[in-house]
Amino acid sequence: MVHQARKRFGQNFLQDHNIIYNILANIHAQAGEHWVEIGPGLGAITEPLLQENIILDVVELDRDLVSFLAEKFRQWENFTLHSGDALNFDFSALVKKDEKLRIIGNLPYNISTPLLFHLLDNAYCIEDMHFMLQKEVVDRICADPGSKKYGRLSVMMQYFCATEKVFDVPPESFDPVPKVMSAIVKLTPHEQPPVEIDDIKLLNKVVTTAFSQRRKTIRNSLKKLVTEAQLIEMNIDPTLRAEALSLAEFALISHHIVIEE
Numbered sequence: 721m722v723h724q725a726r727k728r729f730g731q732n733f734l735q736d737h738n739i740i741y742n743i744l745a746n747i748h749a750q751a752g753e754h755w756v757e758i759g760p761g762l763g764a765i766t767e768p769l770l771q772e773n774i775i776l777d778v779v780e781l782d783r784d785l786v787s788f789l790a791e792k793f794r795q796w797e798n799f800t801l802h803s804g805d806a807l808n809f810d811f812s813a814l815v816k817k818d819e820k821l822r823i824i825g826n827l828p829y830n831i832s833t834p835l836l837f838h839l840l841d842n843a844y845c846i847e848d849m850h851f852m853l854q855k856e857v858v859d860r861i862c863a864d865p866g867s868k869k870y871g872r873l874s875v876m877m878q879y880f881c882a883t884e885k886v887f888d889v890p891p892e893s894f895d896p897v898p899k900v901m902s903a904i905v906k907l908t909p910h911e912q913p914p915v916e917i918d919d920i921k922l923l924n925k926v927v928t929t930a931f932s933q934r935r936k937t938i939r940n941s942l943k944k945l946v947t948e949a950q951l952i953e954m955n956i957d958p959t960l961r962a963e964a965l966s967l968a969e970f971a972l973i974s975h976h977i978v979i980e981e
């Protein structure tokens with residue numbers, strides 16, 4: 721089919737067969753597993769995935785592509801097509817018995833961050849997720865404290881998941897060719913959170929506030945939430961900047977704050 725790629729749906733279709741092969745080689749799909757693909761597009765990853773004898777649900781927003789996919793994969797009994805927006809999709813409703821979902825997607829870049837957080841609301845029913853994202857976003861997700869890329873996305877994603885960059889993908893691998901490099905990231909939700917927190921909203925508040933003024937010391941950037949004396953009591957140096965703090969230190973601070981609703 722001739723499909724005019726739509727910018728508003730973030731459509732850059734994978735063309736490079738080596739990259740598709742490498743993705744399949746890295747995800748280790750096993751027969752019988754339950755997978756969900758977000759944004760299957762023209763089916764570049766869908767077809768080789770189906771050949772692995774997995775159970776595959778796909779969620780696609782573009783109605784023209786939904787019609788195309790329905791026709792293209794109509795003979796596959798292990799294939800279920802959902803027409804709709806992945807941002808509102810109830811992934812937990814797909815789960816049968818004790819299974820966990822494995823998720824994959826070459827994600828539309830414009831919605832990747834909200835989509836990641838939507839998926840993390842259902843982290844308990846997800847085994848792992850492999851996503852193609854802008855390389856810059858993958859680097860931020862995986863960044864360690866002390867790095868310039870370390871920020872809110874790193875801390876919040878690392879609270880929920882083990883993060884691992886798999887490999888970079890150059891722009892020429894897609895049609896149309898995007899302006900930026902891409903990369904594959906593997907996210908594996910933790911069985912147990914790596915640190916204790918009272919409420920995710922409190923952690924989010926501390927992290928967002930600290931990084932909104934990342935060049936200031938936390939004594940200044942966090943002064944509305946916590947006093948210098950409290951930071952010292954927690955054994956956290958108030959002259960540090962947000963980028964020097966570990967997830968454990970952000971969690972510790974979050975125990976000492978309240979949010980006024």
Ligand code: SAM
Nearest residue numbers: 729732733734759760761781782805806826828
């Ligand atoms: N998986 C295909 C590939 O690798 O060639 C297409 C990837 S393209 C970057 C992103 C796909 O996500 C497109 O098919 C687009 O229509 C779809 N999409 C965009 N926004 C979406 C949304 N909110 N929910 C579900 N699919 C979406």
